Amino acid sequence: MIVMSGCDDDKPSAGPAAPSAPAATSVPPVTPAPAGLDEATRKTCATAEKDIAAALKEVAEAEKIGPPAGHSAVSAQYSAGAATLYTHAFTSSDGVNAAVKGVATAMTDLADTWAKAPGKAPSKADLTTARDKLKAACAAE
Numbered sequence: 001m002i003v004m005s006g007c008d009d010d011k012p013s014a015g016p017a018a019p020s021a022p023a024a025t026s027v028p029p030v031t032p033a034p035a036g037l038d039e040a041t042r043k044t045c046a047t048a049e050k051d052i053a054a055a056l057k058e059v060a061e062a063e064k065i066g067p068p069a070g071h072s073a074v075s076a077q078y079s080a081g082a083a084t085l086y087t088h089a090f091t092s093s094d095g096v097n098a099a100v101k102g103v104a105t106a107m108t109d110l111a112d113t114w115a116k117a118p119g120k121a122p123s124k125a126d127l128t129t130a131r132d133k134l135k136a137a138c139a140a141e
Contacts, residue, residue: 037138041091045138048088048100052131055081055107063121071117078111099134106130 055077062073085104089097106127113122 038092041093041096042138044088044091044096044100045134048085048103048134049138051084051088052081052103052134055084068117071114075111075114078107078114082107082111093137095137095140096134099130099137102130103127103134 058077058081059074062070062077064070065073082104085100085107089100089104091097106129110122110124110127
């Protein structure tokens with residue numbers, strides 16, 4: 001006989017309880033994973049962030065070269081960074097995919113601007129915004 005206490009809906013029982021599945025299958029994990037973020041997507045987020053940091057480090061080194069050769073070097077580093085990111089833009093999360101592509105697009109735009117040998121360094125605001133969106137997408141999933 002099963003004895004139940006707690007909530008009572010004042011309705012009579014339909015009969016004896018049917019055997020249930022083992023309790024171990026209904027116990028939630030101690031540290032549940034964030035909802036909607038599968039292992040592959042979590043790995044993509046971590047790898048993309050590492051790749052962005054590595055690309056920006058290479059860009060900083062190329063910026064030290066100075067004009068005019070430095071313009072081509074910076075452009076090449078942004079292009080390489082964007083190309084690397086595109087390899088991570090295919091996960092089960094549309095939000096993460098779009099955010100990775102957004103960062104890659106911002107890097108490509110900077111590469112194109114640097115290739116035109118600008119008089120001054122172009123703004124990185126779009127890249128910063130895209131990177132923030134990626135961080136938010138990875139945290140929200």
